[in-house]
Amino acid sequence: MKISAKGEYALRAVLQLALDHHRQEVTSMQEIAQSQEIPLKFLEQILLTLKKAGLVGSKRGNAGGYYLAKGPDQITVGEVLRITDGPVMTLACISSPMGCERQTRCFFHPLWQEVNSTVEGIIFSTTFADLCGRPRGYMYYI
Numbered sequence: 416m417k418i419s420a421k422g423e424y425a426l427r428a429v430l431q432l433a434l435d436h437h438r439q440e441v442t443s444m445q446e447i448a449q450s451q452e453i454p455l456k457f458l459e460q461i462l463l464t465l466k467k468a469g470l471v472g473s474k475r476g477n478a479g480g481y482y483l484a485k486g487p488d489q490i491t492v493g494e495v496l497r498i499t500d501g502p503v504m505t506l507a508c509i510s511s512p513m514g515c516e517r518q519t520r521c522f523f524h525p526l527w528q529e530v531n532s533t534v535e536g537i538i539f540s541t542t543f544a545d546l547c548g549r550p551r552g553y554m555y556y557i
Contacts, residue, residue: 416534422500425461427451429495432471433487433543441473441480461499468498487547493539503535 418426431451435442444462448455462481465471472484483490496503508515508524509531518524 416503418496419500421457421461422496424451424453424457425465425495425499426492427453428458428461429465429470429483429490429543430546432481432483433490433547436483436487441478441482443480447481464498465495470495470498483543486544488542488544490543491539492541492543492546493535496538503531503538 428447428451431447432442435446444455444458447453447462448458453461462471462473466473466481466484469484470490471481473479473481493503508518508521509527515521515524
């Protein structure tokens with residue numbers, strides 16, 4: 416599994432909006448960029464992608480900014496990554512509906528399926544509310 420810079424920045428942007436969600440106000444793009452160390456031009460593209468997908472909303476004007484369109488408990492890490500990066504596993508034998516021609520005789524195929532299921536299980540069950548409630552530096556043990 417490889418997460419692109421766009422995926423990582425999208426996760427950080429959504430995390431910042433989740434952290435600010437309790438304020439019931441919008442968060443400016445500059446605040447997100449500064450607090451999460453995201454280049455402003457890249458953040459603009461990411462927020463547009465997330466807005467089109469229905470995860471964030473925006474308010475125009477001097478007091479404008481961005482907010483989560485759903486609660487932090489309704490947005491998962493996997494959802495954000497799927498929007499920005501596509502399928503989680505990129506191995507053809509796992510991600511392709513056709514599979515691969517060696518699937519029935521491949522010793523690795525069951526392993527890759529298990530790895531994929533485990534990773535998807537974690538990222539699609541971990542919400543931004545979960546992340547906001549965890550101490551920093553929290554470790555997963557697989």
